[in-house]
Amino acid sequence: MTPLRFDIRQAVLSDADALAEVHVLGWRQAYAGRMPQSLLDGLSVSDRVTSWQRILTSEAEPEAPWRSWLAEGDHGRVLGFISIGPSRDEDMPAHAELYAVYVLADAYGSGAGQALLDLASDFSRPTSLWVLDDNPRAHAFYRRNGFAFDGAEKIDEYDGVPIRELRMVRDEG
Template sequence: MWTVREMTEADIVAVSGIRVVGWKAAYDGILPQSYLDRMTVEADAQERRRYFERPKRGVVNLVAVDAQGTVVGWACVGPYRGTGSSATAGELYALYVQPSLIGSGIGRALLGAVHAHALAQGFESLLVWVLTDNATARHFYERAGYAADGAVQSDDYDGVSVSEVRYRRSL
């Protein structure tokens, strides 16, 4: 089974590994391969270390660990970063599970902990941006009670515009 706890600096390399491998697995065929090929655990770990040097107010990083203490999943939640939503909305910035363990319940455990943290921070709803073509993630969030709210945006990855749809769930 897994436990969920706050991420520590000692978890950085493990979280970066999950994030990079997770991106390469989840976004294969969605994002340009050139972009995915340039992602490295080392570069991602440097970014995470900078975060720990200057933590952002209200942002919580959580990790799921197995019985041996190995990090198997990561999630990050905090205040909504966009416009057009009230101060009572939080945002799930990221949720990744070791790809070989997807479907084992780790994502649901992390999401449950995210919801508890969001409620404790006073958020009444939670928003998450999902790549439009990521059917697996969209299905995961829909099963967890999230619904697309009509907002869309695009990000550029190596000159390719990739669309995202925003999901919302009341807490």
């Protein structure tokens, strides 16, 4: 099997459609059996396009404190993305936060997720993220990269089903 080749670059407004598709498909692949199927079925690429257009427009501002990058394979196919910015948690004001890290299932093991996460190492401050309690693949990936659970948790409700999320932190960039 030929190794999957990819390049990492900062996302721009013209990437909104591709990012929306990866975002929706990434959720469906990563969270099947972990989140209500009705939620996953109801995800809308067109809604995500609108969100990504807003996100990428704001990121284009020179002083924007958050950024998104993508892994782009052959023929410009987006394989995954990462978004990072200031922590949204009041008890973590000095931290960066990984808002999202998604790679399509057919790119698992390709190194694309690792290359995207390595971008977070460029930040000299501590970094945090929220991960589903029931997501051992993600837990292992983040642990391999120096993240550890810090005891914080939150419960979000999706379609009437409580979903537990745990915070992981890495003290150094």
